[in-house]
Amino acid sequence: MSKKHKEVTLNAEEIGEGSGAAPRKEEKPLTINRLSDWIHGGLVNALSHLRLSLTLRIALHHAGQMLLTTIPVLLALTITLCALEVPRAREAMRQVAELEPAQETVYSEEQLRSLTASEAYLTEEAVPKGLASLEYRFKLAASSFEENRTDGILLHFDSERGGLVIRYPVEHLKRSLKVMFWVVLGADLFRILYMISRRKRLNKHVLKPISDMAEIAATLSANNLSDRINVEGAKNELKDLALVINGMLDRIELSYNSQKQFVSDASHELRTPIAVIQGYVSMLERWGKTDPEVLDEGISAISQEASGMKELVERLLFLARHDKKTLMLEMEVFDPLEVMSELHREARMLSDEHEFALEPAENALINGDKGMIKQLMRVLVDNAIKYTPAGGRITLGMRKDGKRCILSVTDTGTGISPEDLTRVFDRFYRCDEARKAQSAGHGLGLSIARIIAVAHGGKIRVRSKVGVGTTFSVLLPTED
DSSP states (O other), rough: OHHHHHHHHHHHHHHHHTTTOOSSSOOOOOHHHHHHHHHHHHHHHHTTTOOOOOHHHHHHHHHHHHHHHHHHHEEEEHHHHHHHHHHHHHHHHHHHHTSOSSSSSOHHHHHHHTTTTTTEEEEEEOOOTTHHHHHHHHHHHHHHHHTTTTEEEEEEEEEEEEEEEEEEEOHHHHHHHHHHHHHHHHHHHHHHHHHHHHHHHHHHTTTTTHHHHHHHHHHOOOOOOTOOOOOTOOOOOHHHHHHHHHHHHHHHHHHHHHHHHHHHHHHHHHHHHHHHHHHHHHHHHIITTHHHHHHHHHHHHHHHHHHHHHHHHHHHHHHHHHHHHOOOOEEEEOHHHHHHHHHHHHHHHHSSEEEEEOOOOOOEEEEEHHHHHHHHHHHHHHHHHHOOTTOOOOEEEEEEEEEEHHHHHHHHSSSOOOHHHHTTTTOOOHHHHHHHHTOOOOOHHHHHHHHHHTTTTOOEEEEETTTEEEEEEEEEEEEO
């Protein structure tokens, strides 16, 4: 190991002792590679704790790229200058070859003074042919530098008198290379300093959308969810990023407004039965203790309103589980005709003012939650009963259509207007005809029905005509 290498090893050991690192079980010999890794790791850790602005980091990155391209640029310019010297060197060879040597093999300084060459002499050795010629010429040209004679390079070629060697001066070429090196390096340094000094302009014109994003994100709250990033002036990736964030804000605002409306509607629906219960409780406190009729009326009304509140809360919990993606289905393979038959029997017991019919149907098998499917169809049957006048007809049907099973409920009720058809599945939505009729309900049934259908890989279709009736069809995939 050399003295220089020993000194480097000693310094590396001192650095390792002062770093406060935990003792290792096995000490490995310190090498230059390990030392460089330690230094690199230390620099990375130190720089990682520095908080530099994005514009400064971009400027420094481009400055580093400029410095990396300086060496290839200098190399390309050097090759270009050397290539430009080739015609001049050939001309010098031609001029020397036309001269007669002052002595037997050597040309005098007076002969070469007016020429480009600074030294010339004849040799008996001929230039080799093929690849050996390139190696020979290179070694001869480089030999002048080995002898510390850097004022020129030796060129050897064949002439009529034998091998001719001339010394071609390269001082002007060296001066050109030095000037070129400092000019290129100075230009790069100027561009680096210019870019770093103009980073504020970069921030103003190029990175302004990022600043807008940070400002909007800092001020965003429930009161100004409608604020959006201004994409004017942004280009390419930054514009795409701004548009993506604006789209995300649109979805957040829509979800927030929907949730806000949901809470408002739920509060409104709960306020009415609570007010009714409070009213009957007050009446019972005043007169119901001694009046059996008032007591029975109050108990009956309170029971009815409590039942309605229970139903509303259960539906709200169902929607909440769906929104949180925690809705669980107990899947099984069954014949939906059983469900339709049960609903037909239940409907006939619920209302004796309507005519119920169950169309003949062939058996089919579907894979789903039997209780959920029954709840879905019960919602459709309840709606048909509510909005069909006394004496009307309600028909339950089931049929197979390829790989789908279609369950339908058709009534001869008031129908749904085209304006309301697009919103009948919205939460808490009730059409004007339903509000005028003051029918019971909270406007959640069809929303729950659609959720159940979609959870089973199906969908719901509705066809209605005002004054004629409505048909709800549930399309579910069948099992083989």
